[in-house]
Amino acid sequence: MLKKSLSLLLAVCMVAFVFAGCGKKVDTSKEVTLKWILFNAEQQDADVVEKEFNKQLEKFIPNTKLDIVFDTGIGSKWSMLMAAKEEYDIAWTGYTLGMSGALNDGTYMPLNDLVKDYGPAIEKEMKEYADSYSTGMDDGELYAIPNQQPILHQTSYFRIPAEFIEYFPKADFLKECHSNYKTTEKTYQLLEDYFSKVKASGKVASGKITIDPLNFFKAVVTRGYDFVGTSMGGAWLCYDVRDNSGKIVNFMQTDAYKLYIKYAADWVEKGYIAQDYLVGANGYKEIGTCNVTEMWYGLDEEEGVRYQYGKDGKVEYYQFLTDTTDNMYNGASIFGSEKTYTVIPYTSQNPERAMMLINLLRSEEGADLLNLMIYGFEKNSDAAKEYGTYHYTLTDDCAQGIDYTIQPSSTSIYGIPHWVVGNVFLCYRTPNILEGQSEYAKDFIANVKPSLTKTALYGFRPDMEALSLQTSRVSSALSEYHSTLIAGSLGKNYMASYNAMIDKMNTAGLEDLLEAINKQAKDYMSKK
Amino acid sequence: MQSKKFTAFSHIILMLNCIVVFVPIFIVVMLSVSNEQDILDYGYKVIPMHIDFSAYKLIFEDMTAVAKATGVSLFSSILSPTFVIILCGTIGYALSQPRFAYRKHVMKYILVTMLFSGGLIPTYIINTQYLGLYNNILVHAVLGLVSGTNIILLKTFFSQIPTSLIEAAEIDGASQKRIFVSIILPMSKPIVASIFFSGMLGHWNDYSRSLYYISDKDLFDLQYFLQNALQSASFLKETYANNPSFANDAIPVETLKFALSIISCLPVLLVFPYIQKYYSKGVAVGAVKE
Numbered sequence: 124m125l126k127k128s129l130s131l132l133l134a135v136c137m138v139a140f141v142f143a144g145c146g147k148k149v150d151t152s153k154e155v156t157l158k159w160i161l162f163n164a165e166q167q168d169a170d171v172v173e174k175e176f177n178k179q180l181e182k183f184i185p186n187t188k189l190d191i192v193f194d195t196g197i198g199s200k201w202s203m204l205m206a207a208k209e210e211y212d213i214a215w216t217g218y219t220l221g222m223s224g225a226l227n228d229g230t231y232m233p234l235n236d237l238v239k240d241y242g243p244a245i246e247k248e249m250k251e252y253a254d255s256y257s258t259g260m261d262d263g264e265l266y267a268i269p270n271q272q273p274i275l276h277q278t279s280y281f282r283i284p285a286e287f288i289e290y291f292p293k294a295d296f297l298k299e300c301h302s303n304y305k306t307t308e309k310t311y312q313l314l315e316d317y318f319s320k321v322k323a324s325g326k327v328a329s330g331k332i333t334i335d336p337l338n339f340f341k342a343v344v345t346r347g348y349d350f351v352g353t354s355m356g357g358a359w360l361c362y363d364v365r366d367n368s369g370k371i372v373n374f375m376q377t378d379a380y381k382l383y384i385k386y387a388a389d390w391v392e393k394g395y396i397a398q399d400y401l402v403g404a405n406g407y408k409e410i411g412t413c414n415v416t417e418m419w420y421g422l423d424e425e426e427g428v429r430y431q432y433g434k435d436g437k438v439e440y441y442q443f444l445t446d447t448t449d450n451m452y453n454g455a456s457i458f459g460s461e462k463t464y465t466v467i468p469y470t471s472q473n474p475e476r477a478m479m480l481i482n483l484l485r486s487e488e489g490a491d492l493l494n495l496m497i498y499g500f501e502k503n504s505d506a507a508k509e510y511g512t513y514h515y516t517l518t519d520d521c522a523q524g525i526d527y528t529i530q531p532s533s534t535s536i537y538g539i540p541h542w543v544v545g546n547v548f549l550c551y552r553t554p555n556i557l558e559g560q561s562e563y564a565k566d567f568i569a570n571v572k573p574s575l576t577k578t579a580l581y582g583f584r585p586d587m588e589a590l591s592l593q594t595s596r597v598s599s600a601l602s603e604y605h606s607t608l609i610a611g612s613l614g615k616n617y618m619a620s621y622n623a624m625i626d627k628m629n630t631a632g633l634e635d636l637l638e639a640i641n642k643q644a645k646d647y648m649s650k651k
Numbered sequence: 652m653q654s655k656k657f658t659a660f661s662h663i664i665l666m667l668n669c670i671v672v673f674v675p676i677f678i679v680v681m682l683s684v685s686n687e688q689d690i691l692d693y694g695y696k697v698i699p700m701h702i703d704f705s706a707y708k709l710i711f712e713d714m715t716a717v718a719k720a721t722g723v724s725l726f727s728s729i730l731s732p733t734f735v736i737i738l739c740g741t742i743g744y745a746l747s748q749p750r751f752a753y754r755k756h757v758m759k760y761i762l763v764t765m766l767f768s769g770g771l772i773p774t775y776i777i778n779t780q781y782l783g784l785y786n787n788i789l790v791h792a793v794l795g796l797v798s799g800t801n802i803i804l805l806k807t808f809f810s811q812i813p814t815s816l817i818e819a820a821e822i823d824g825a826s827q828k829r830i831f832v833s834i835i836l837p838m839s840k841p842i843v844a845s846i847f848f849s850g851m852l853g854h855w856n857d858y859s860r861s862l863y864y865i866s867d868k869d870l871f872d873l874q875y876f877l878q879n880a881l882q883s884a885s886f887l888k889e890t891y892a893n894n895p896s897f898a899n900d901a902i903p904v905e906t907l908k909f910a911l912s913i914i915s916c917l918p919v920l921l922v923f924p925y926i927q928k929y930y931s932k933g934v935a936v937g938a939v940k941e
Binding site for chain 1: 690691692693694695712713716771772775776779780862863866867868879880882883905
């Protein structure tokens with residue numbers, strides 16, 4: 124009996140030891156102040172919110188204080204801060220700084236072990252939002268935790284001012300875009316027809332009209348191609364999303380690029396793109412722009428069309444969606460493509476405590492703290508009475524910040540844009556997250572996104588570091604001409620510059636680079 | 652007769668010059684008070700179709716913050732050049748004296764600092780981690796006080812002051828400090844004004860100190876504050892553009908650029924006429940060798 128009891132006890136102990144590492148508790152007897160650098164301007168009541176936050180935090184993580192450093196210049200000085208070994212424990216990171224470069228420089232701390240020991244909520248999110256999290260990982264190691272927003276997919280739209288709607292061939296445009304996964308010549312012809320009608324209408328008295336060719340290129344011209352190694356804006360290594368061979372090519376040598384630069388040059392000649400667009404295009408009336416939207420939800424007044432209202436309640440702009448779910452896809456993976464993340468810098472002296480705090484703010488348990496950090500005090504809260512100030516009112520689950528509706532500015536009393544910190548799905552709904560939008564986003568992530576077409580190179584992330592020298596040489600040859608070509612600034616002589624660009628790219632080692640990256644792609648596909 | 656013609660011709664040329672300088676400033680002022688929608692619909696007009704102060708309203712929305720930023724810029728633009736004159740002036744004075752035995756060696760050392768600098772990161776580390784200048788108002792006044800160029804300019808000017816004057820003062824019992832303050836500096840007004848004004852202008856227009864060393868909004872200088880205002884207006888406009896669930900707020904980004912130019916230039920434009928005469932003399936130092 125004694126033997127049996129001892130064996131049982133031993134077995135229990137062994138199991139306990141095996142799981143001892145899970146949910147490891149850090150010694151919190153030592154007082155620690157965590158420094159969190161955020162991409163936001165400091166506001167009037169930041170100090171009192173921080174004071175209240177620290178008071179509340181004591182209940183969850185004893186002896187831990189938070190010191191928020193607000194800095195809108197983080198993008199410009201991240202490398203310097205890290206080189207100077209500034210001791211930050213948590214940091215915002217994202218689109219304003221080169222995340223791949225920061226990763227290669229070793230400024231982000233690897234997080235797998237920390238998540239395993241101190242981040243059960245993060246572990247749960249990693250399963251729930253696997254695709255998003257993969258964009259913060261390198262070689263299976265998590266470095267950057269995506270600040271979950273209701274991001275569904277990236278799709279583009281073409282936007283025109285309402286006053287010109289009578290000239291826009293909306294049915295034909297939508298049909299042409301939605302039935303072709305790439306942008307066709309007919310699409311350009313339809314747009315040209317619209318531009319000419321606007322110009323002829325005389326509605327713009329100065330006659331100075333333009334579209335935004337840079338965003339147009341990014342959002343419309345590149346449709347049907349997935350870019351590898353870097354984000355869409357400056358990228359040129361790509362593959363056709365419906366090409367099962369997954370062959371990577373130079374976008375500048377595709378028919379899509381050549382077709383567009385022909386039209387761009389012509390549109391400048393005809394006065395549809397400002398000649399001086401690259402130096403400001405000041406004083407031009409923008410009759411069309413494009414953008415990439417992360418959320419196309421609940422606003423379609425007609426299928427594929429969103430209305431944008433002015434303060435007087437009248438429609439001010441129309442947005443035309445260029446892709447439907449039929450044309451969307453799950454493609455190659457790019458580090459940092461979810462735009463904003465939370466990281467623990469390598470200079471942190473308290474990474475365990477930092478992970479505990481991030482984990483707390485990403486859990487249901489810490490949702491109130493997250494709300495406090497983002498919105499400040501609610502009007503009727505105890506804190507509002509204690510500090511004699513408040514920062515938002517709550518109607519149902521919708522937080523309305525004082526003196527701002529979309530994003531707080533530096534003149535607001537308090538508020539941090541919700542995309543800067545944490546998981547938006549755990550926050551109060553703000554006026555710019557519509558009712559039902561979060562649920563729609565969650566459903567899209569869980570059900571729609573996995574059903575989208577997976578490209579031949581789905582999940583592929585090339586090792587660009589090994590090719591960095593060649594890439595920078597070719598990019599440098601490209602950058603000399605690319606902007607002027609897509610803005611059409613070179614006019615009729617664009618082909619001479621185009622040929623010069625391709626020659627220089629070849630001389631810089633384009634062929635070798637394509638060969639090397641295609642070899643990586645083949646290896647990846649063969650292992651899939 | 653020929654002289655009168657020449658004078659008239661000169662006046663015409665000078666008047667044309669004035670117009671060439673004045674017209675762009677006038678246009679910028681007019682554009683800053685134009686209506687944003689008029690600019691987008693009709694392009695830039697010298698005389699606005701509708702007067703609209705929206706851009707200024709946006710900037711002065713938080714008057715206290717503007718006042719603080721202006722205060723920081725004034726603090727920086729006045730204090731820093733004053734320190735520069737004191738430090739570079741005393742070094743330049745010592746180096747201008749033939750009696751100073753090691754002046755050639757010291758000059759070589761100063762020349763080396765003009766050719767090589769520590770670089771941004773080491774400078775940042777020293778300033779923030781050793782001198783405690785992060786989020787410290789003094790960072791606006793004490794960075795880059797001693798520069799080889801200023802020392803050489805001052806030394807060259809001081810060398811032209813007759814040695815007999817200094818000797819006479821010494822015979823009368825004046826100390827070196829007294830000689831420097833009562834004789835050297837008053838006789839060197841052009842170069843002192845020139846260096847002071849260049850430094851003042853440089854500090855007024857520079858926002859790098861706030862960018863690198865300041866995160867406390869109360870310590871931002873005016874240029875950084877204005878740059879943030881433009882950035883945040885552009886960002887808000889873009890956000891509105893991408894959020895059709897909201898009424899599109901008319902954020903006057905076009906006119907804001909011009910209003911910011913006016914606000915940042917105005918103090919310099921007001922001060923320049925009063926020190927211009929010294930400035931023009933000072934910059935000519937060293938141009939003539941006799």
